Amino acid sequence: MFDKVVKQFYYLVFLFYSMNAQVPDNYEIVGHKAFIKLYPKESVIFISDTISFRFKGKVPSEISLILNPSCKVETIFYDEQLLKYQRDREVLKISASFKNNFELVLNYTGKLARRTEFSELTENSVLLHENEIFPLGTKSYEFVRFTVQAPNGWSVIAIGESINQSTENDSTTFTYQNDQLVQTLGWVCGGNFSVRSKISNRYTLSTYLFHEDSTFSDRIISQLEKTISTYSEHFSPYRFSKLAIVEVEDWVAGRAVLAAAFPSVILVKKQAFQTEDSFNNVNTILPHEVAHQWWPLTVFLSEADNALLSEGLCEYSSILFSEWSSEKLARDSLKNSPLLRSLISRSAKGKDLPLRRKADLRSMPTHYLKAAYVHNMLRLIIGDSVYKLVLKEFAMQRALLVSNSEDFQKLAEKISRTNLDWFFKQWSEQTGIPKIKIYGVKTTIRDEYWLTEGRVRLVAYEKRFTTPVEVGLKTEEGVLKKTFWLGFDSLNVYRNEVPFSFTTQFKPKQIILDPDGNILKHQKLPAKFSDLRDPADGVIIIGTTAGNAKYAKLLELAKRDSSEMDKAGWYLKIISDTSATLGDLQNERVFVYGNITENIVADKNAPKFPMQPTGNSITIESKTYSDSLAIIQIIDNPYLSSGLMCWIVPLTDTASPHLMPYDASYVILNQKEIVTKGIWEMKDDDLVVDIK
Ligand SMILES: [Zn+2]
Numbered sequence: 001m002f003d004k005v006v007k008q009f010y011y012l013v014f015l016f017y018s019m020n021a022q023v024p025d026n027y028e029i030v031g032h033k034a035f036i037k038l039y040p041k042e043s044v045i046f047i048s049d050t051i052s053f054r055f056k057g058k059v060p061s062e063i064s065l066i067l068n069p070s071c072k073v074e075t076i077f078y079d080e081q082l083l084k085y086q087r088d089r090e091v092l093k094i095s096a097s098f099k100n101n102f103e104l105v106l107n108y109t110g111k112l113a114r115r116t117e118f119s120e121l122t123e124n125s126v127l128l129h130e131n132e133i134f135p136l137g138t139k140s141y142e143f144v145r146f147t148v149q150a151p152n153g154w155s156v157i158a159i160g161e162s163i164n165q166s167t168e169n170d171s172t173t174f175t176y177q178n179d180q181l182v183q184t185l186g187w188v189c190g191g192n193f194s195v196r197s198k199i200s201n202r203y204t205l206s207t208y209l210f211h212e213d214s215t216f217s218d219r220i221i222s223q224l225e226k227t228i229s230t231y232s233e234h235f236s237p238y239r240f241s242k243l244a245i246v247e248v249e250d251w252v253a254g255r256a257v258l259a260a261a262f263p264s265v266i267l268v269k270k271q272a273f274q275t276e277d278s279f280n281n282v283n284t285i286l287p288h289e290v291a292h293q294w295w296p297l298t299v300f301l302s303e304a305d306n307a308l309l310s311e312g313l314c315e316y317s318s319i320l321f322s323e324w325s326s327e328k329l330a331r332d333s334l335k336n337s338p339l340l341r342s343l344i345s346r347s348a349k350g351k352d353l354p355l356r357r358k359a360d361l362r363s364m365p366t367h368y369l370k371a372a373y374v375h376n377m378l379r380l381i382i383g384d385s386v387y388k389l390v391l392k393e394f395a396m397q398r399a400l401l402v403s404n405s406e407d408f409q410k411l412a413e414k415i416s417r418t419n420l421d422w423f424f425k426q427w428s429e430q431t432g433i434p435k436i437k438i439y440g441v442k443t444t445i446r447d448e449y450w451l452t453e454g455r456v457r458l459v460a461y462e463k464r465f466t467t468p469v470e471v472g473l474k475t476e477e478g479v480l481k482k483t484f485w486l487g488f489d490s491l492n493v494y495r496n497e498v499p500f501s502f503t504t505q506f507k508p509k510q511i512i513l514d515p516d517g518n519i520l521k522h523q524k525l526p527a528k529f530s531d532l533r534d535p536a537d538g539v540i541i542i543g544t545t546a547g548n549a550k551y552a553k554l555l556e557l558a559k560r561d562s563s564e565m566d567k568a569g570w571y572l573k574i575i576s577d578t579s580a581t582l583g584d585l586q587n588e589r590v591f592v593y594g595n596i597t598e599n600i601v602a603d604k605n606a607p608k609f610p611m612q613p614t615g616n617s618i619t620i621e622s623k624t625y626s627d628s629l630a631i632i633q634i635i636d637n638p639y640l641s642s643g644l645m646c647w648i649v650p651l652t653d654t655a656s657p658h659l660m661p662y663d664a665s666y667v668i669l670n671q672k673e674i675v676t677k678g679i680w681e682m683k684d685d686d687l688v689v690d691i692k
Contacts, residue, residue: 023136024064027053031143032134036188038150040123047071047133048107052143055100065092066136070110077105092135106135118187118253125191126150127248130184141185145177148188156190157208159263161241178263180239181400183300186262189246200225204242213247213273216282220245223283227290230324231317234388235294235395240264243293245286247273256362256535256569259285261292271567276672277661279338279533284329291317294395302404307355307364308428309408312371319372320388334376335517338530338661339369344522345642346534347433356405356428365534373520374427380468380518381423382416390415422466422488434458434465435522436486437686438513452508452691457497458486459686464494472515475506479515513687523687526680527634527644529662535569538589541580543599551576553653554593561591561648561659577601585639591646591659602647609633609647610680611666616651618668620676625668629675630657633666 031052038045053063067073069090076083078096083104086093094104110133112121118129146158149171160178167173174190194214197206198221205224207217224243232238240263248267253260258280259268266289272282291314295301301309322332334340343366346352353359355371379387390412398407409424441454456471466487472479484498502508514521540558544551555574562572572591575584577600584590585601595613596603606612611633617626625631630650637643650657657669664677 023066023138025138026057026060027055027063027137028140029135029137030054030140032141032185033143033145034134034147036128036133036146036148038121038126038148038190040121040126040151043112043121045110045112045121045128045133046108047110048105049134050103050105051135052101052103053098054140055098056138059098059100061097062093062095063098065094065106066090067092067108067134068110068132070112071108071133072110074107074109075105076107078102115251117251125154126156126189127252128188130186133188134185139183141178141182143177143179144182144185145175146188147173147175148190149173150190153192154190155193155195155208156188157244157246157265158188159185159265162204178240180263182263182297183402184262184297186260186265187267189248189265189267193247196221198225201229202241203228203238206242206244208244208246209273210247210270213270216273219283220286223286224290226325226327227287227321230321231291231294234320234324235317235392236298236399238293239298239399240293243290245282250567254362255567256365259289261289261297263293263297266290266292279530279661287318287321287329288314291321298400299395299398300400300402302402303358304356305403305405305408306361307359307367307371308374308405309403311361311368312355312375315368315372316375319376333517334369334373337369338528338533338663339366341525341528341531342366342534343369343520344433344525347431348522349642350431352431352433354429354431370427370433370520377427377467377519378412378420378423381420382412382418386416387412426465430463432463432465433520433522434463434467434486435686436467436469436513438471438511438689441511441689441691443508443691446503448505450504450506450508451501452504452511453499453501454511454689455497455499456484456486456513459496464488467519467521469519470514470516471500472512473502473504473508474510474512474515475504475508477506479512480504481515508691510691511689524682524684526665526682527636528665528679529632529634529646529660529667530664531634531644531661532565532589532646532659533568533661535565536588537571538573538591539580539584539587540572540574540591540593541577541584541599541601542574543592543594543602544576544578545600545603546594546598550594550598550653554598554650557648557650557656558591558593564659582639585637586643588637588640588643589646590637590639590643591648593648595649595651602649605638605645605647608638608645609635613649613651618649618651620668620678623676625675626651628652628654628656628670630655630669631666632657632659632669635665635680 032049034047034049036047076085083096119132120127148156150156152170152172156174158176160176163177164175193208194211195208196217197204205221207220228238242264244265246267248269250269250271258272268282275281295313296310319332322329346366361367394411409420413420436458438456443452468483468485470481470483472481488494542554542558580601592602594602596606617624618631632648634646637645656671658672665680667677668675
């Protein structure tokens with residue numbers, strides 16, 4: 001996102017105004033029939049909402065409603081009687097002789113003087129988040145109808161089916177209705193969009209895009225058709241009558257978010273349409289976003305299980321979608337994920353957190369990948385078809401129920417007839433990832449056969465892991481694989497190593513641990529620019545040696561790059577080379593701008609980089625690059641373990657490189673265009689053993 005990020009999705013809700021009061025839990029809000037009139041010029045909304053309640057226990061004589069303090073209550077009616085109420089900031093206290101299952105009519109106005117993190121009303125558009133305009137409470141919505149009156153020329157989108165649209169004088173009224181059980185209503189959005197719709201099967205698929213992005217519509221709609229039909233077949237039939245994609249501005253929900261899903265609607269930020277980052281563009285992220293319509297918008301979840309059963313499962317659903325549809329997208333494998341190195345280094349630094357806990361996942365991109373790996377490993381253990389059946393049954397049996405990882409575990413255990421308690425404890429409650437190595441490999445010739453023997457071992461097992469692992473033997477004929485178990489066996493005996501042997505007709509070339517990259521384990525991976533997707537703190541060091549004009553030029557490049565990264569959640573400090581201290585170099589991320597004659601830090605550290613420019617050109621594999629080109633390189637930070645150091649060298653004054661999360665360790669760039677690139681050679685001797 002923002003060219004260089006982590007995109008983060010979230011569907012969950014945060015409380016937007018400081019709350020002193022507890023959200024009442026003696027009733028559930030089961031419905032809204034709201035008329036919402038927008039006054040864009042005045043930034044005012046008027047709402048007349050008939051709210052349905054259901055008590056959970058004894059019927060009280062007084063209830064509390066928690067409503068945004070900037071909403072001014074006009075009148076409250078119960079059973080056609082005007083009610084008295086007391087208001088103290090966000091708390092509204094209302095007394096009446098309530099019956100169970102009662103309705104209140106609440107008339108109020110709200111002024112949205114300023115944009116919040118989630119809502120805005122301007123003369124051109126509106127975005128209203130449920131938590132900022134409706135009372136908070138325990139929600140279990142059985143019926144919702146929104147009637148929104150907006151200026152002519154606007155389109156309005158909300159949860160559910162569009163049941164009416166009518167124009168009168170200078171305004172148009174839109175009515176949406178949903179009678180499917182939901183726990184969240186998301187946003188009411190509106191504005192002047194380029195609108196396209198297609199009826200496919202029994203669903204209406206629509207796009208509401210900014211006019212300049214309208215060309216994306218056809219591809220998005222065809223992708224929605226494919227994802228909905230694939231997930232409907234493999235999970236459960238899509239339960240809403242429409243799915244709308246709505247383009248929103250980049251500020252919505254904070255900079256670490258790229259898209260947000262709520263029932264029957266997906267908001268996608270403008271940057272997903274503009275980005276050149278194939279990992280984070282609108283088409284790449286849609287399979288994940290559409291999967292949210294099932295997880296957790298159909299199978300509701302307890303909050304602590306968001307990583308495993310919402311974000312991780314949506315990420316894994318998108319990988320399954322690629323398999324089912326044979327559609328290749330940038331996000332279709334775990335082992336090539338640009339977040340893998342970050343995930344491993346987080347664990348190596350002891351900075352990872354258990355998957356299972358309440359957390360704002362917007363700042364934890366590596367959790368998505370870890371949780372997706374957990375699904376992949378579960379699939380490996382219980383088998384492909386059994387795993388897929390578990391997903392289908394989870395979608396069907398747990399629809400409209402609030403589930404947690406125990407429910408998922410029980411179902412997986414029942415269907416697979418396997419005890420998986422150790423698996424879920426190890427991966428969602430423990431932290432860390434296993435370190436595994438191959439050793440003692442030897443090959444001998446026996447008659448006409450080659451016998452290759454060795455051992456595979458779990459190292460550093462202060463945390464005891466249990467995992468199946470594949471060992472592959474590579475010959476000119478391909479890779480032969482065998483699976484072994486490490487850790488606890490069915491008799492609860494712990495084995496941290498097992499022997500393996502292969503007999504082959506062809507000469508063995510290599511032994512490879514986990515040749516398909518199916519399990520999450522420590523491994524050495526080369527530094528790549530894609531590691532910059534995990535936002536961190538960093539320092540940018542600008543060269544001053546070549547005079548003011550050159551300094552100004554380098555600073556301009558650095559500022560452009562850092563403003564893009566800021567949007568992605570980075571905290572970057574810009575300093576000059578003459579003021580850089582050892583402490584600066586010990587930052588997690590260090591970016592050095594300028595050639596050796598332009599930057600003293602570059603001059604000092606150039607030998608640590610594999611590629612050396614000579615003057616204003618560089619030669620790679622006997623080809624020389626110069627002119628408006630630039631070379632950028634990334635290596636492990638020599639001053640801080642698990643840190644990174646990038647060196648950005650515009651070869652001449654006309655070069656204007658853009659730092660982006662390229663899937664490469666070095667890139668020759670012409671602005672954003674890759675002229676050539678490569679990845680540092682890196683062999684992990686623990687995982688790959690050559691046979692001579
Ligand atoms: Zn998501």
